[in-house]
Amino acid sequence: xxxxxVQGADVLAPADPGEAAEAVKASRVVVPRGGGTKWGxxxxxxxxxxxxxxxxxxxxxxxxxxxxxxxxxxYTVTVLAGTRLDDLGQVLRRAGxxxxxxxPLAGRGATAGGAVASGLSGPGRLLRGGVRDFVLGIxxxxxxxxxxxxxxxxxxxxxxxxxxxxxxxxxxxLGVLVEVTFKVLPAPPSSGTARFGFDRxxxxxxxxxxxxxxxxxxxxxxxVERRALQAASGPEVAGDDPWSLWVRVSGEEAHxxxxxxxxxxxxxxxxxxxxxxxxxxxxxGLRDLDWASRAPAVLRLHTTPGRIERLDEALQRLGALRHYxxxxxxxxxxxxxxxxxxxxxxxxxxLADAALALRGAQGSPHVLMPGEGFAxxxxxxLDPAGRFGGNG
Amino acid sequence: MVSDPAALRVYETDGLASERQMxxxxxxxxxxxxxxxxxxxxxxDEVAFVxxxxxxxxxxxxxxxxxxxxxxxxxxxxxLRLDPDEQRAVVEPGVVNAHLSQAAAPYGLYYAxxxxxQVICTLGGNVAFNSGGAHCLKxxxxxxxxxxxxxxxxxxxxxxxxxxxxEVPGPDLVGLFVGSEGLMGVAVEITVRLLPKPEAxxxxxxxxxxxxxxxxxxxxxxxxxxxPAAMEIMDRLAIEAxxxxxxxxxxxxxxxxxxxxxxxxxxxxxxxxxxxxxxxRRSGATEVRVASDDAERLKIWKGRKGAFSAVGRLSPAxxxxxxxxxxxxxxxxxxxxEQLAAAAGLRVANVFHAGDGNLHPLIxxxxxxxxxxxxxxxxxxxxxxxxxxxxxxxxxxxxxGLEKRQFLGEMFAEDDLRAMARLRREMDPLGIANRGKMFxxxxxxxxxxxxxxxxxxxAG
Numbered sequence: 001x002x003x004x005x006v007q008g009a010d011v012l013a014p015a016d017p018g019e020a021a022e023a024v025k026a027s028r029v030v031v032p033r034g035g036g037t038k039w040g041x042x043x044x045x046x047x048x049x050x051x052x053x054x055x056x057x058x059x060x061x062x063x064x065x066x067x068x069x070x071x072x073x074x075y076t077v078t079v080l081a082g083t084r085l086d087d088l089g090q091v092l093r094r095a096g097x098x099x100x101x102x103x104p105l106a107g108r109g110a111t112a113g114g115a116v117a118s119g120l121s122g123p124g125r126l127l128r129g130g131v132r133d134f135v136l137g138i139x140x141x142x143x144x145x146x147x148x149x150x151x152x153x154x155x156x157x158x159x160x161x162x163x164x165x166x167x168x169x170x171x172x173x174l175g176v177l178v179e180v181t182f183k184v185l186p187a188p189p190s191s192g193t194a195r196f197g198f199d200r201x202x203x204x205x206x207x208x209x210x211x212x213x214x215x216x217x218x219x220x221x222x223x224v225e226r227r228a229l230q231a232a233s234g235p236e237v238a239g240d241d242p243w244s245l246w247v248r249v250s251g252e253e254a255h256x257x258x259x260x261x262x263x264x265x266x267x268x269x270x271x272x273x274x275x276x277x278x279x280x281x282x283x284x285g286l287r288d289l290d291w292a293s294r295a296p297a298v299l300r301l302h303t304t305p306g307r308i309e310r311l312d313e314a315l316q317r318l319g320a321l322r323h324y325x326x327x328x329x330x331x332x333x334x335x336x337x338x339x340x341x342x343x344x345x346x347x348x349x350x351l352a353d354a355a356l357a358l359r360g361a362q363g364s365p366h367v368l369m370p371g372e373g374f375a376x377x378x379x380x381x382l383d384p385a386g387r388f389g390g391n392g
Numbered sequence: 393m394v395s396d397p398a399a400l401r402v403y404e405t406d407g408l409a410s411e412r413q414m415x416x417x418x419x420x421x422x423x424x425x426x427x428x429x430x431x432x433x434x435x436x437d438e439v440a441f442v443x444x445x446x447x448x449x450x451x452x453x454x455x456x457x458x459x460x461x462x463x464x465x466x467x468x469x470x471x472l473r474l475d476p477d478e479q480r481a482v483v484e485p486g487v488v489n490a491h492l493s494q495a496a497a498p499y500g501l502y503y504a505x506x507x508x509x510q511v512i513c514t515l516g517g518n519v520a521f522n523s524g525g526a527h528c529l530k531x532x533x534x535x536x537x538x539x540x541x542x543x544x545x546x547x548x549x550x551x552x553x554x555x556x557x558x559e560v561p562g563p564d565l566v567g568l569f570v571g572s573e574g575l576m577g578v579a580v581e582i583t584v585r586l587l588p589k590p591e592a593x594x595x596x597x598x599x600x601x602x603x604x605x606x607x608x609x610x611x612x613x614x615x616x617x618x619x620p621a622a623m624e625i626m627d628r629l630a631i632e633a634x635x636x637x638x639x640x641x642x643x644x645x646x647x648x649x650x651x652x653x654x655x656x657x658x659x660x661x662x663x664x665x666x667x668x669x670x671x672x673r674r675s676g677a678t679e680v681r682v683a684s685d686d687a688e689r690l691k692i693w694k695g696r697k698g699a700f701s702a703v704g705r706l707s708p709a710x711x712x713x714x715x716x717x718x719x720x721x722x723x724x725x726x727x728x729x730e731q732l733a734a735a736a737g738l739r740v741a742n743v744f745h746a747g748d749g750n751l752h753p754l755i756x757x758x759x760x761x762x763x764x765x766x767x768x769x770x771x772x773x774x775x776x777x778x779x780x781x782x783x784x785x786x787x788x789x790x791x792x793g794l795e796k797r798q799f800l801g802e803m804f805a806e807d808d809l810r811a812m813a814r815l816r817r818e819m820d821p822l823g824i825a826n827r828g829k830m831f832x833x834x835x836x837x838x839x840x841x842x843x844x845x846x847x848x849x850x851a852g
Contacts, residue, residue: 021583031499049566068567073614073720096617119564133434133536148811149804154663154716156570157785158522159792159803160830163533165567174563209477213500215591217656255659302557312581329558353555354562356620371565377818382811 009046016066016272017147017178020059024176025145028054030387032069034061034082034114037105040298040358041118041171049389059176061113066177070154071095071214075184076136076153081177083115084206088112099127099185107288113177121167122287124327128159140167143383153181166378174382188250191281194271197241204243205308205328207267211247212264212305212327212380216259220248222286223324231321237282248283282325291323293335301352303331311351318347334369355359403453403462404445406454410765411794415456422467424542424580424795428464430567431578432548440827443578445486447513450712453521453573457827463578465516471495472581479586480539481554483580501586504531508697519579522571524789526622526696529747533572533789540583543569545576556583573791574826577727590655594665595689598677599646603627603742609675610746613652615721616671618664622653623747629694629706630699630741630754637702640695643679651696667816686810699743700754707756711772714790715779719749728778729753736771750788777802792830801832809835
């Protein structure tokens, strides 16, 4: 097991699941880390456990890498938790398959375990589902250092409690993931994107909602502020319009253009079309939050399409750059610093189910969490001694 | 509240008719507060309880715990909110699955999960067992469609889990609660996602000489990269039963039938259907029928969805199994089932979700014949062990319930089960919520005072 010294915490890098279990057993407080792409989440955890007697250990999972089992005909793949998603993506692509939930920061070194632990999904989440819908099985080290397996390796399983879903978004507070089994799907043969410009957000949001009522099955619908696009891709992609609505459809090549025509009918305006590498670059950029890469802090808010306009007013008051993804179910906001919890609560009451600070070391990483009593019980069951922190 | 023995008898069993237990009493709440009050009273007196809807569980999940209270939720059947703009509905647990889609239909929306019992089963039960259905292949199970819950924990505490967004923050507590088989409490309010009705649906029915050929056709469809909404297979005996019961006019003399359904935007469905049709034609089908309208389509599905109950016409009794194997090993599993059935001298009808590798062997027996029910249960056990050995699951959509609890310990190692048991104990320190279900016998024992005494608790 490799050991290095970082920020006053030992970093252990186990080479197999057994070593990961030993590392947990031998430590008083453990913060798991994958590729470190969602550094705010790790930093916030480090801040919350700083000063723990006996020290804090980071368990780095990046050496736990590799595909353990992949049979394309099964639509399932089992990987060690530290496997990079871009490596996995390449293997899947060769077999004509993909992970439809579009894991954020995959292009920047995000790992399978990190995708599950952060519970984050990208623009492609809209049509086929989020990371929670594609995690079939997990193996993890619990707070007592035991290796536990849950779920399974087949696409359908209703045996036992669904711990694989529970671990989605658990932020390393319930255990160290060492293995993940994903469901995968055949990749669509072709796709196309139309861009629609708007002066006013309410018009853009109304068009977005009209699209959702159709049976056109767009697989991504994102609404982005010009300033955000400019930060990522420069003026030629951003255009002059204050807001742009990006709609992606996929399927047989022959039908993509016709479906985009129908999308234009619903929106009520002609769209600028993107195909091939520029289209790919745009969506990879949105997925990997390129537009927010220089922002000191990034918030992710969970909301609904009907609340976009009111939420936007609140985010404007917080001085945020805004990107509404997954047809308005997810709002990304880049801000100068993570606002105080009380400010977030007062500004966002009723506008979002919850907020998570993906970047920005200061402040609480998540606010407005529902089900806290239930979550505390879950925590006590899997980590009774508080080895993974967060027992405050 | 009911305590008259004759009236109680209705509640002593569910779809798994072989398990019976007289309840202490049955309560019929109309409001969530009444559920809370009942659960609190049970907690204070350490009395076990089970919540139930229409009692369609095939794994004995809603059979009363010994000396326990039944909370019958059928009267909590209001759709509290149906919001077409946000594409969601908030419902009480007693709402019947199919009623929700009917209520959403005027807005061009529907609720996707479609268990075969959807015209009678309730959404509360679907949540408890993470029910599946024919369209899981493309749309996923109940869990993939539940956004938020209001739940009463076994000590009477009320919690809200999730919300109304597609995405949830923090650990996926809704995901944990769905499919927890009533062991973590009772959902009294359920927020689900509604989907726009597909623009086009195309369904075909193909007849094959043998089950193996039908299985190979499924493999060819999967290989092609098409993503059908559903792929279902029925074997000779299941066809015969369905024919006798609902006169679906299925092809005569077929060894197996394959139903494939595509749905989605019209252009895509039409071109995919051409590919599918060609593929099926080359797969050795003896007859291919394409539903030309909704009526024909419904008729094809009527035979499939009614197959379980139809088997009742061929045999005085039967056991419905629900196991999953890796899809590529379906053929192998079916062969093994055939051999096991022959050795047991029993007939097995197969109806299954081929695209998911989810088998539903129906084991026919006559309980009046000496030892036949025992042999049927042994055969069912042997089939589940085939699923476990092949790396599958002991249940794809019916849950573990009472029927399969001894197999959970064969599918999972002791440390895995203990993690689940610790979760159970934190949620339900007295072990009163649906006591005796899911965990293997002996793993969760009721002590003299009714306290849950788990091995880990005993150890320290």
